[in-house]
Amino acid sequence: MIDIKLADEIYKLIYEASVALPDDVYDALAGMSAREDKPLARELYGCIFDNVKKAALLDRPICQDTGSLQFFLKAGSKCPLLGDAEDSIKHAVIAATRGIPLRPNAVDSFAERNTGNNVGEGAPFIEWEIIPGRDDLEVTVYMAGGGCSLVGRSKVLMPLEGYEGIVKFVFDAVVEWGVNACPPLIVGVGIGACAPTAAMLSKKAVLRPVGSKNANRRAREMEEHMKRGLNSVGIGPLGMSGKESVQCVNIEYAAHHPATLAVGVSVGCWATRRKTVVIKADGGRL
Ligand code: SF4
Structure with missing residues (x-):
């Protein structure tokens, strides 16, 4: 079943991941850019940061390839959301594909047809880890570009x-x-x-x-x-x-x-x- 509150949080998570770089990546790129001395490479770092700035300004994903969506869950063994998590994630992915928007990147491997909403056989990819005693759900989204x-x-x-x-x-x-x-x-x-x-x-x-x-x-x-x-x-x-x-x-x-x-x-x-x-x-x- 879909838990609407959980699905909304997952949608927000996908949105936040798609429109901004994680702090550690941003800082690493900034350091590399500052140490770079080749003119073309410096120019390219300029393009990367300009791209990041424009994505924030225009409220758009930082790359046109919004990737295959992969979720890594650490779920407490006492978490009441266990049974609803997968349906809620799929619901959020469909909504995010339309709303953010994300590029539809799920192609059925035998029909060779794009499903159009990033959901299909085994998509999004979801990996579970059960943490004994906890009752919360840690969700990591990763957008795997081609x-x-x-x-x-x-x-x-x-x-x-x-x-x-x-x-x-x-x-x-x-x-x-x-x-x-x-x-x-x-x-x-x-x-x-x-x-x-x-x-x-x-x-x-x-x-x-x-x-x-x-x-x-x-x-x-x-x-x-x-x-x-x-x-x-x-x-x-x-x-x-x-x-x-x-x-x-x-x-x-x-x-x-x-x-x-x-x-x-x-x-x-x-x-x-x-x-x-x-x-x-x-x-x-x-
Ligand atoms: S590898 Fe793919 S997702 Fe990453 S920046 Fe290049 S085009 Fe975008």
């Missing part, structure tokens, strides 16, 4: 390939396809036992704020090394060459099988749109 989704991939390596294999996999993906993803990029890396685990962890890594660090010292060092390495490649803003190309590299990991070492990569573009709200048990925003 260009940045092109970079995403995962692979199961032989454990012998080790850290070097992980780094090579990530660099090959970003160097080969990163220009399609409108850099400067947020690079999310997932490590685990199998391809879907690594892929999902890499997406969750993109959701982590720019500037946050992995709690594990080795993972943290790897984040830093990979960021430095990718920033020495020279891809630059929008792939037109420049001093820096990635805002950050975030790693999320799980234990791997002794015989497998899976790695996944997902990236967010300069227009990374993600936002989180906590909805109270009565359907209102915290």
Whole structure:
């Protein structure tokens, strides 16, 4: 069933995510722009910030590709909204597609027809995590653009390939396809036992704020090394060459099988749109 109060909050969340950059992304781009010394790259940062300003002024999404909508829910086991959440999200997505507006980006994979409202088989994507004892619902929306989704991939390596294999996999993906993803990029890396685990962890890594660090010292060092390495490649803003190309590299990991070492990569573009709200048990925003 649709909970109208919850659906309204989800609509607001989608709207807020689509028309403004998250603070961490804005600050990262501002820092990169200030450090840039190539004239064309500086010009492109100017275009990006002009675009952001105009979106705010005109009350419009910051990119024409408003992406495939993906929701990551952390729901308390005592949350009374559990049963209504999925229907309410779909209702909000249909309303937001019409109202904000969002570009209809859900194409039925066999009928090859655009559904016209961003809702279809498995769309929007919804991932659940149940938190014992809580009664609220934390909702994160991520708008996955086509260009940045092109970079995403995962692979199961032989454990012998080790850290070097992980780094090579990530660099090959970003160097080969990163220009399609409108850099400067947020690079999310997932490590685990199998391809879907690594892929999902890499997406969750993109959701982590720019500037946050992995709690594990080795993972943290790897984040830093990979960021430095990718920033020495020279891809630059929008792939037109420049001093820096990635805002950050975030790693999320799980234990791997002794015989497998899976790695996944997902990236967010300069227009990374993600936002989180906590909805109270009565359907209102915290
Ligand atoms: S990659 Fe990002 S900025 Fe580029 S077109 Fe897609 S959503 Fe827009």
